[in-house]
Amino acid sequence: MSTDAGSLDALLTEDRMFPPPPDFAGRSLVTDAEIYTRAAADREAFWSEWAAELHWFEPWTTVLEWEPPYAKWFVGGKLNVSYNCLDRHLDGPKAKQQALIWEGEPGDTRTFTYEELYVEVCAFGNALKGLGVTKGDRVTIYLPMVPEAAIAMLACARIGAIHSVVFGGFSPESLSDRNNDAAAKVLITADGGWRRGGIVPLKANADAALASSPTIEHVVVVRRGGALSDQVDATMLAGRDHWYHELVAAAPSDCEPESMDAEDTLFILYTSGTTGKPKGVVHTTGGYLTQVAATTKLVFDLQEDDVYWCTADVGWITGHSYIVYGPLANGTRVLMYEGAPDTPDRGRFWELCEKYGVTVFYTAPTAIRAFMQWGDDWPAKFDLSRLRLLGTVGEPINPEAWMWYQKAIGGGRCPIVDTWWQTETGAIMITPLPGITATKPGTATRAFPGIDVSIMNDAGDATNAGYLAITSPWPSMLRTVWGDDQRYRDTYWSRWDNVYFPGDGAKIDSDGYLWILGRVDDVLNVAGHRIGTMEVESALVDHPAVAEAAVVGKTHDIKGQSIAAFVTLRDAFPSSDALLTEIRDHVGIKIGAIAKPEMIVFTADLPKTRSGKIMRRLLRDIAEGRAVGDTTTLADPTVVAKLQAMHAEDES
Ligand code: WT7
Secondary structure (H helix, E strand, C coil): CCCCHHHHHHHHHCCCCECCCHHHHHCCCCCCCHHHHHHHHCHHHHHHHHHCCCCCCECCCEEEEEECCEEEEEECCEECHHHHHCHHHCCCHHHHCEEEEEECCCCCEEEEEHHHHHHHHHHHHHHHHHCCCCCCCEEEECCCCCHHHHHHHHHHHHHCCEEEECCCCECHHHHHHHHHHHCCCEEEEECCEEECCEEECHHHHHHHHHCCCCCCCEEEEECCCHHHHHHCCCCCCCCCEEEHHHHHHHCCCCCCCCCEECCCEEEEEEECCCCCCCEEEEEECHHHHHHHHHHHHHHCCCCCCCEEEECCCCCCHHHHHHHHHHHHHCCCEEEEECCCCCCCCCCHHHHHHHHHCCCEEEECHHHHHHHHHHCCHHHHCCCCCCCCEEEEECCCCCHHHHHHHHHHHCCCCCCEEEEECCCCCCCCCECCCCCCCCECCCCCECECCCCCEEEECCCCCECCEEEEEECCCCCCCCCEECCCHHHHHHHHHCCCCCCECCCEEEEECCCCCEEEEEECCCEEEECCEEEEHHHHHHHHHCCCCEEEEEEEEEEECCCEEEEEEEEEECCCCCCCHHHHHHHHHHHHHHCEHHHCCCEEEECCCCCEECCCCECHHHHHHHHCCCCCCCCCCECCCHHHHHHHHHHHHHHC
C-alpha cells in the first residue's frame, strides 16, 4: 500500500490544535456536540429530519431499504431538485436576492437573482424538451465555467433528464467515450471559454468528438460572448447544432418541474478507476440532495449574509455538489469564476474575494500550495476581512500549507474545514463542524453526523492504521456504475462484507481524528484530479512507437503527485526527444492535458516479477530517486540498475 509519507510524519508530530475562534463559534449553526450522539442513536431519523427540510411533492414511506450493496433512500418520495434549488426560494425575499454571481476571466460579469435563474432554467428546460429530450434521457454538458453550466444542469434536473458533465479540459476522444457509454442524446457545449488568457475551443473539440458519437442527435452551443465570440467562429451544422440563446429566446418560460422518484437518477459523472475505462458514477435524487444540502449548510455554516465561493470546476463532483446543488438548495449567494487563479496576475482570487465580499472560501490543497509559493504579498494586497470560513478538499493537505492558509488567507481568524469525500460519496463524509471541532493541520478530523466510518485491515477487523471503510449506507452514496452493476460490486463492495471500500489508506490518532494517507489502488491524485495509471498506460501504448508502458505517481511539491511513465519502444523506433514529446502529447490527445506525464523514461525493459507483473513499487522508488528495496522477486534484477542509470541520465 502506498502512503503519503508527509501526512504520516505530520500525524506523528502534529500537536497544534485550533479550537473554533470564539467569535465564530458564537454565531455558528452548530454549537453542541450532541448532534453526533443524536445522529448515531438513530441515523435514519437524523437523515429524515434533513430530508424533511426539502420540498417533497409526495412523502416517502420508508427511509432506507438496504439490500447490500444496493441502497434506496426515502422510498416512494417524489421531488424535483431544480424545484428545491429555485422555486422554493421564490415566495420570499430570496426571490430578489443574488443566486449566482459570475465573473469571466477577462473581467466581464453577470449576476442572476433566484427569480432570474428560475426563469432561465425554465426556458432552457423547455428548449431541451423542444429537442426531444424526455425524462431519463442522457444529456452531456461540456461547457466552460459559465452560468449556463449551472443552468443546463438545473434544466436537466427540472425535466428529469440525466446530465453527464464532462470537464472542459478533456479531449474529444474522452468526450465521445462518455457520450457513447451513456448513449447521450444531446450535447451542450460553447463556442469556447477563457483559460489563462487563451481560448479553449470547446465547439471544435465537440465537433471532433461528434464524428464518433452516434447517439447525439442535437448540439446546443452557448455563445461565450465578448471578445471570445468575436474571435471564434463556431461551425454550426444545420439541423443538428443550435445556438443556446436562440433556443431560449423562443422557449416558453413556464416549465413544470417533473415529479421525480427519490431514486430516479439525477446525474452520471465519470471518474477514473483502476482500469483503462472511466466509470460512470450514478447519483440519484432524494438522498443525494438531502446529504448535499445538509453538509453544505453545516460544514460551511451557511448564514443569511454569506457570499460563498467554491473554486472547483463544475466538471468535477465538487462543482456539482458544492457550487450548484448544495448552495442553491440552501438559497445562498454563489460566486462562480471562469478562469485561472494567475490571470491577469497571481492576485486574482484575492481580488475576487475583496470585490464580492466573499465570506466562505472552498479550494484545493494544490491551489493553496501554489499560492504559498507565489508569496504572501499577493493576498496581502487585498482586503480579505470578510472571509470567515475556509475549506479544503481533494487530497491530504500538508500541515505547512494548512498553517499558511490559516494565517495568510484566514488572518488567523477563520476555521478551516478539511473535507474528505469522493465522486462516489456524492457529499462530504469526514470533516470538522467549524463551530465545535478543534482542528489540527492535516486531518479531516471525524465523520459527519450520521456517517459511519472505520479503519480496517484486509480481514475486516478495525485497526488504527489500514484502509478507510464506510460501514453503513449513506443518503448520497453512488447507486451503481452506469450500465455495469458488476463493476460496482467488484470495485466498492468486494473487499469486505457489506462495507464500502473507498480506496484510501487512513490512520486514527489518539484524539480519534482520521488522517487520510492517500490512495491505495492504482489511482493517482494529480492536482486534486483523479487519474488512473491504467488509463494513461492505455493512452501510451496506443502510440505506434510504444511497445509497453508503466505509469506511477511521483511526489510533486504543488500538484501532490505528478505522472511518471516508463516506456519501452518498439524496435523500429529509436528514442529521441522529439519522440518523447510526441508520446507525451499523444496522452493529451487521448485523455486531456491533465493526464500528460511530467516525466517519461525510455527503457529497454520494465521490472517484472517472475509471474510477469510490473513492479510499480520499484518504479516509484526509481522515479523519486530513492534507494531501491527488495528486488528478490524480480525476474531480471539487472533491469533495475539499467533503469536507474537511464533515469539518472534523464534528470541530468
Ligand atoms: C479522492 C477522491 C471530493 C472531491 C474532490 C476529489 C482524495 C479528497 C480529501 C481530503 C485527503 C482527500 C481521496 C479520495 N481526497 N478529499 N480532504 N483529504 N484526501 O474527488 O476525484 O472523486 O477523488 O480524493 O483520495 O479518495 P475524487
